[in-house]
Amino acid sequence: MPLFGLTTPLLCLGLATAGEPVDDALAALVAGDHAEASRLHVAAVNGGALSGDVYYNLGVSLYREDAIPEAILAWRRAAVLAPRDGDILMNLSHARRRTQDRIEAPALDSWMFWRSSFSFSEQGWAAALCLSALGALGALWRLRPEAPVGIPALLVGVPALAFTLSTAAELSTLNDRPDAVVLTDEVSARSEGAGGVVLFTLHAGAEVTVRERVGAQALIALPDDRVGWVPLDTLGLVDPRLPFPSPPAKPAG
Amino acid sequence: MVSASLLFAASQALYAAQLVLDADTERLQVGQTIGLRLTVIDAALPGAPSWPAVPGAKIAYQGVQQSVVRISGKTSRTVTYTYALTALNEGSINIPAMELNVGGEAIRTDALSLKVSPRATGPSGAKAEASLRALGEPVQSAYVGQVLVYTMSFRTPEQVLDRRFTPPTFDGLVAEQTRDGELREHRTVIDGEDWSVIQVDMPLVAAAPGERTITPGVMAVQVPELGRSGRGPARAFANVRNEVYSSESLKLTVRPLPAEGRPDDFSGLVGEFALSARLLDDTVATGDSVTLEITLSGDGTLAGFSLPPVAADAGFRAYDDTPTVEARVREGRFTSAAAFRRAIVPERPGTLTLPPVELSVFNPRTGRYERLQTEPLTLNVTPGEGEATLSTFSQGAADQRRDVEAQADDIAPLHPRAKADRALFRPQDPLVLGLVGLPWLGFFGLLARELAQRVKPKADPRRALSQRLNRAEKAELAELLDLFRESLGLALGRPAPALDQDALGALPTTHRDEAQRLYADLEAARYGGGADAGLRERTLRLCRALLELG
Structure with missing residues (x-):
């Protein structure tokens, strides 16, 4: 009972670790059993083990299995969780060279320049802490009007505003306009969902942005602003919270 | 004449693309600049064609014009590229036929020949002369690596209001890296008359052996036109006249450095050099440093040169500073000097004799390799605090390690400490809501209490x-x-x-x-x-x- 009483809050706070599946997956990867490593890693992330390292190692095992689009998806998700990890960016560069469509990622033009340096969680927690500190300073000010809280409030308030805005922007991106990776060998982007004219064709590993989702179709956009509808199940969304698609079965022999 | 020829050409080109080359005039004098036009009819070129070198002339692109000509009910589109041609020497200018590939079809111009007569107008005596010099003396041959100075001297009895120098094409020569060229102007008196003199000196390094031709250098000057406005104060309002002068072309034979007698430690320096060294102090404690100043000067280039390293068992350590290289060019003479500062750190007390610094250079004047050497220097080394901690270079084997060679290109390795972190941040988590909400709840609670206290009930x-x-x-x-x-x-x-x-x-x-x-x-x-x-x-x-x- 006491153990249950401790575990439950930890699970509620999201502080529990997944533990074993990740270790097994890592052991399989070290042993060279990439298929098993991929399977275990997918099980781990789908079980809630959301970590940049876990997604990164999933990408490594998928890459070794020659599942390039899935590896790109795993590394893109890893980059959301650990944007400062140079290995992820380097491996993405490697994997992209093995795709067919040359799609240049547009430069980050957001005025919120810090978005590329902090993960979504880091920005969220920073916003929460700064807002909490700002509220505490406000309460202190009401309790002791003579207390010098002006400069501390400014020092906390500016980052609070910045991180709150960027967290909201990140959340909006993840929920409404996530990036995606084409997972099928080839997909045609059409003008009107399933029945429209084929506007362009994308191949496995192409990275796009999803602008709308209607039923089983998604309106995708390329960096050069070309848009088209594709079946949603041909895409893997770059949202670490979503279940990772099962890696393709390796042909026997 | 031009329009007529163009019209004729256009009428001939009703059904095919054509190139037409014509000039303002076919007779001109030295220094005169005329317009040269290349007209493309019913065809498109990706850009202005560039001309090959034409002996006796300087050709510079000026602009392009497009027009539409309607002849016999057919519309022809013409694109005319205009060039400025300046005659440099007396005689004739032969512009060869130019062939261009337009839409897979080869079309060509006719060759054009222009007659150049001696300068008929302009100040008598104005002259441009050029030469290649070494040690101030004109030369017609040089060794690879030798520094030569291209000198062009222009003089005129008129006042020069403005000037523009166009250097020649230096075949087989490259610019010396430590010194830019110089252009100087001064006035002098010759036979009691004032002359304006413009002197250009450009240091160059012979880069490749063979017979080389230096094209003429061109000096365009602007002088006052005195004919109409007179002299004296009225000169300020005088019109100006443009004059173009060119030097003659130069021949140069560049010889390779002789293989015979070439020492193994040849430094690569070519020129007459002098080497000297001095210690800034003759006593130093063990472990402390004393500066050895080495000066190398001569008429060759010192760009990129560094001193030979000190032997490992010399009994002292040496640390070289970045050398200071200064070069100057004047009157066709190039000189350069490099100052090297080497920190000497003796390893043991006693009398330390610094070995002479030796350099092997090639002297183009004698045509032989020479060895330069400084005098041995003696240093009195006293015991110092750091003596016990110093070790000599002679201890242990030389470092024979090599860089690790990359054998393949692959993705970065796996992350061995991968652990599942906390869940992704969620704003609706109780922890987040509590963390943010509680302080603000306290703040607003206190604020509400204060407001309530401030409101006095209105008594009935x-x-x-x-x-x-x-x-x-x-x-x-x-x-x-x-x-x-x-x-x-x-x-x-x-x-x-x-x-x-x-x-x-x-x-x-x-x-x-x-x-x-x-x-x-x-x-x-x-x-x-x-x-x-x-x-x-x-x-x-x-x-x-x-x-x-x-």
């Missing part, structure tokens, strides 16, 4: 009086008086302190008499007249009645 006098009446069952005379006055005040709508007996006349008749009696009784009781037993009840009853009047 009628209600307050009613409550006082309810509590006045045992009220004393003073309280009864106060209640009576307050009740009268409310009933009459006037402040209680301002009421007197006359004011009671304003009361309704139903209460007026009773009020006047009570007033008199209360006043009497107040002044010691005694109070009857029913005074309290009468007062309270009347007060309640007055209160109900509203």
Whole structure:
């Protein structure tokens, strides 16, 4: 009972670790059993083990299995969780060279320049802490009007505003306009969902942005602003919270 | 003439693309600049064609013009590229036929020949001369690596208002890296007459062996036109005249450095050099440093040169500073000097003899390799604090390690410490809500409490009086008086302190008499007249009645 009483809050706070599946997956990867490593890693992330390292190692095992689009998806998700990890960016560069469509990622033009340096969680927690500190300073000010809280409030308030805005922007991106990776060998982007004219064709590993989702179709956009509808199940969304698609079965022999 | 030839060409080109080359005139004089046009009819070129080198002429692109010509009912589009051609030498300028590939079809111009006569106008005696010099003397041959100075001298008896120098094409020569060229202007007196002199010196390094031709250098000058405006103060308002002068082309034979006698430690320096060295101090403690200053000077380039390293078992350590290289060019003579500062750190006390610095250079004047050497220098080394910690270079084997070679290109390795972190941030998590919400709840709670304290309840006098009446069952005379006055005040709508007996006349008749009696009784009781037993009840009853009047 006491153990249950401790575990439950930890699970509620999201502080529990997944533990074993990740270790097994890592052991399989070290042993060279990439298929098993991929399977275990997918099980781990789908079980809630959301970590940049876990997604990164999933990408490594998928890459070794020659599942390039899935590896790109795993590394893109890893980059959301650990944007400062140079290995992820380097491996993405490697994997992209093995795709067919040359799609240049547009430069980050957001005025919120810090978005590329902090993960979504880091920005969220920073916003929460700064807002909490700002509220505490406000309460202190009401309790002791003579207390010098002006400069501390400014020092906390500016980052609070910045991180709150960027967290909201990140959340909006993840929920409404996530990036995606084409997972099928080839997909045609059409003008009107399933029945429209084929506007362009994308191949496995192409990275796009999803602008709308209607039923089983998604309106995708390329960096050069070309848009088209594709079946949603041909895409893997770059949202670490979503279940990772099962890696393709390796042909026997 | 031009328009006619173009029209003729266009009429011939009704059905095919054509190139037409023509010039303003076919006769010109030295220094004269004329227009040269290349017209493309019914075809498109990706850009202005560039001309090959034409002996005796300088050709510079100026611009492009497009037009549409309608001949015999057919429209032809013409694109005309205009060039400025300047005659440099007397004789003839032969512009070869130019062939261009237009849309897969080869079309070509006719060759063009221009006659150049001697300069007919302009100041007598104005002249441009060029030469390649080494050590200030004109040369026609040089060794690879030798520094030569291209010198062009222009002089004119007129005042030069503006000048522009166009350097020649230096075939087989490259610019010396430590010194840019110089252009100087001065005035001199020749035979009692003032002359303007413009001198250009450009240091160059012979880069490749072979027979080389240096094309003419061109000096375009602007001089005042004195014919119409005269001399003296009127000169300020004089018109100007443009003159173009060119030097003759130069021949140069560049020879390779001889293989015979070439030492193994040849430094690569070519020129006449002098080497010297001096110690800034003759005594130093073990472990401390003393500066050895080495100076290398000569007429060759020192760009990129560094001193030979010190032997590992020399008994001292040496640390080289970045050398300072200074070069100058004047009157066709190039000189350069490099100052090297080497920190010497002796490893053991005693007398340290610094070995001479030796350099092997090639002297183009003698055509032989020479060895330069400084004098040996002696240094008195006293014991120092750091002596015990120093080790010599001679201890242990030389470092024979090599860089690790990359054998393949692959993705970055796996992350061995991968652990599942906390869940992705969720704004609706209780922890987040509590973390952010509680302080703000406290803040707003405190704020609300303060606001509540600031708001004073607005008292209803009628209600307050009613409550006082309810509590006045045992009220004393003073309280009864106060209640009576307050009740009268409310009933009459006037402040209680301002009421007197006359004011009671304003009361309704139903209460007026009773009020006047009570007033008199209360006043009497107040002044010691005694109070009857029913005074309290009468007062309270009347007060309640007055209160109900509203």
